[in-house]
Amino acid sequence: MGRKKSNAASGLAGLVILCIASLVLFTIYVREDEGGPLHTVQLGAAEVLRPVRSLLNLAASPVQGAGDRIGNAFDGSREAELERRAREYEEDAAEAAGLRQENERLRRLLEAEDPAFDYAPLARVVAPVGDQLSDKFVINVGTEDGVKPEQPVVVGDNVLVGRTTSTVTPHTAEVMLITDQDFAAGVRLVPPDAPAEPPEGEAPYGQGLLQTGWEGYLGVNYVDLEARVEKGDFVVTSGRAGDRELLFPPGLLVGTVETVTSLDIDQYQKIVVEPTVRPADLQEVRVVVGW
């Protein structure tokens, strides 16, 4: 069972050449745009792998289902029916609170047209994808269904769960979840019984950037200390994500404020958000293709 040796010099030369080739691939991938050759290869591979991923996900679903049931047995509050009802309640309440103040402005923007969203067909979650530092999955709708990169992905009518990435094939689309560390969205923090604008003399509603920290919690960053934020406030998209205007339409519900803390030395409030939908529980979603 002795190892067969080739010329040591040729082995070392091969190692150096292949290392350089790997670094060249990395550089090309990082610098090319989304239509570049290496991205195209990945798109093709995603399309080819779709049946395999579907099969494996199907095979794994009983195991995942059993895991969920075991988890629920230890935690009665996560009863599926209650979750569904809570989600419906929060959706309705968010529409009554967050959307009320956004609708007026949006109507003006759309010249009095109805600001209803256009959706791609209902999509099934095929399988999670990506490396261990990302939180993404693939859905079974693609460009042939009107889906494009960087469009919001929702559950129900307006509960935001993520956005499509640049990996969109004719029949599949990759979705980056709100719990992915690279996800960001501009949000507003709206009280459940909010008037369209805060009353005269009161603090403005909080606004900030929704992100997931490496500690694992979903939070809103850069919320001014003077802004009014309380536990239970709804977190809805504001229509901005950094300098990318209207990446998300305003008024999509993300979750509710779980905790608000700040110290005197802090420049911003620290806000932890409880997402309305747990991304791990998702089975069907819709892509918002127009708004």
Next chain:
Amino acid sequence: MVVGQQVSVVRAALLVWVGALLEAALTPLLEFGWVSPKFVILAIVVAAADQRDLQALLLGFFGGVLTDALGGGIFGVGALAGLAAATISMRAGAMRRKGGVAPVLTVAAALGVAVYDVLGLLAPALAGDAVPPLGTYLMAGVLPDVLLNAALAYLFGAWVFGAIVKKGEEEV
């Protein structure tokens, strides 16, 4: 020692191909935080264990490239990690003569996975993406990942290695 025993290149390549496929399709379903089975690294470590140097390097490189293509991560990370895994597995050959196959594959897999994980952090950082703090990642990600995959290599490595070896007729 068995005379005439050699690793089939075709079987080794097939093993790496299966490992890359499992890495792209099955690993995301088995992730627990930052910990998951690294099928492609395990496959490369086993496949490269008794190959000629250049063959082992090519197996590692192309296994990694296949993982990059199928997996959707940053291109080049898998290729470099595959290359590292193949190199480590090759260099472990000297140790193998003194001990059994399983312990050597275990050590090689542990080192290969550690390199893979560190490259998986370094590449997105270089590409400008968000990455976790290094210390947190090493303790909560790399360490348990290495232990899991080393255990898998110890339990199944020797058996898979036996499956890709073409046995000769004579034994001494």
